[in-house]
Amino acid sequence: MDTxxxxxxxxxxxxxxxxxxxPPHFNDYISRLDKLGIDFVIASGRSLxxxxxxxxxxxxxxxxxxxxxAVISHKGEIIFTNLLKPADYQAMARFVEDKTEGIPILxxxxxxxxxxxxxxxEDYLNTFYSKTTLVEKLDEVTVEADKFTVYFPxxxxxxxxxxxxxPQYGARFSVTTGDAIWIDITNYGVDKGQAIQTLxxxxxxxxxxxxxxxDTYNDIEMLQAVKYSYIVRNADDDMRQYAxxxxxxxxxxxxxxxxxxLISDYSTEGSPEGVKN
Numbered sequence: 001m002d003t004x005x006x007x008x009x010x011x012x013x014x015x016x017x018x019x020x021x022x023p024p025h026f027n028d029y030i031s032r033l034d035k036l037g038i039d040f041v042i043a044s045g046r047s048l049x050x051x052x053x054x055x056x057x058x059x060x061x062x063x064x065x066x067x068x069x070a071v072i073s074h075k076g077e078i079i080f081t082n083l084l085k086p087a088d089y090q091a092m093a094r095f096v097e098d099k100t101e102g103i104p105i106l107x108x109x110x111x112x113x114x115x116x117x118x119x120x121x122e123d124y125l126n127t128f129y130s131k132t133t134l135v136e137k138l139d140e141v142t143v144e145a146d147k148f149t150v151y152f153p154x155x156x157x158x159x160x161x162x163x164x165x166x167p168q169y170g171a172r173f174s175v176t177t178g179d180a181i182w183i184d185i186t187n188y189g190v191d192k193g194q195a196i197q198t199l200x201x202x203x204x205x206x207x208x209x210x211x212x213x214x215d216t217y218n219d220i221e222m223l224q225a226v227k228y229s230y231i232v233r234n235a236d237d238d239m240r241q242y243a244x245x246x247x248x249x250x251x252x253x254x255x256x257x258x259x260x261x262l263i264s265d266y267s268t269e270g271s272p273e274g275v276k277n
Contacts, residue, residue: 069195193221
């Protein structure tokens with residue numbers, strides 16, 4: 001096996017259990033990786049400020065690919081942003097209201113913005129955004145924002161994505177789904193794959209020195225960008241084609257099992273020859 005210097009993992013349904021919990025002793029694993037010179041990356045559709053609240057003790061020891069790659073932070077320093085134009089996300093807000101049953105959400109750099117009439121969903125949305133600002137009219141907001149998200153409470157985002165959003169926005173923006181409840185829209189070319197390539201270039205790494213874990217469609221480009229690509233066993237059925245290996249499920253801490261073996265191989269041999277799946 002090549003010498004691994006970067007490990008990236010999706011959050012929801014990959015690193016986190018179905019109860020939304022981190023694997024046990026996760027911070028200890030980060031310290032062990034750090035001593036081996038291996039960077040750990042959280043790659044998520046969540047915003048940076050939300051991710052940092054989940055990892056308060058180690059946020060300056062790891063990297064974050066947030067909002068599906070629109071913002072990249074390395075050990076406490078933002079090294080990349082790709083912002084939407086206000087005219088574009090204002091038009092998206094009007095489109096969602098007029099043409100769909102989804103709930104439009106503007107992902108600003110420091111807060112998510114939602115129309116006040118959707119206040120009933122505020123507590124749930126704060127699970128993912130940490131901070132939600134209610135506004136009278138979303139299509140009149142002008143802030144620095146890197147992603148536009150649509151929430152589908154009826155869990156039909158995939159159908160809406162293919163039938164409505166990709167025809168409308170796919171030629172000019174990156175459009176992807178997260179689970180069955182989210183559609184995420186960022187500037188064209190923004191995805192986790194582009195982000196991990198940008199971070200790898202910043203750190204002087206090649207694809208064969210990088211490993212990544214994912215479970216669903218917004219992880220595809222990231223899995224394709226690295227040599228050592230894993231899906232967790234609970235991944236969407238058609239994700240197998242995008243990964244070279246399968247890790248155990250998120251509830252069985254599959255990501256940590258692979259990392260544990262990698263650390264063990266480094267400790268006993270100095271440079272591992274392989275990672276079993």
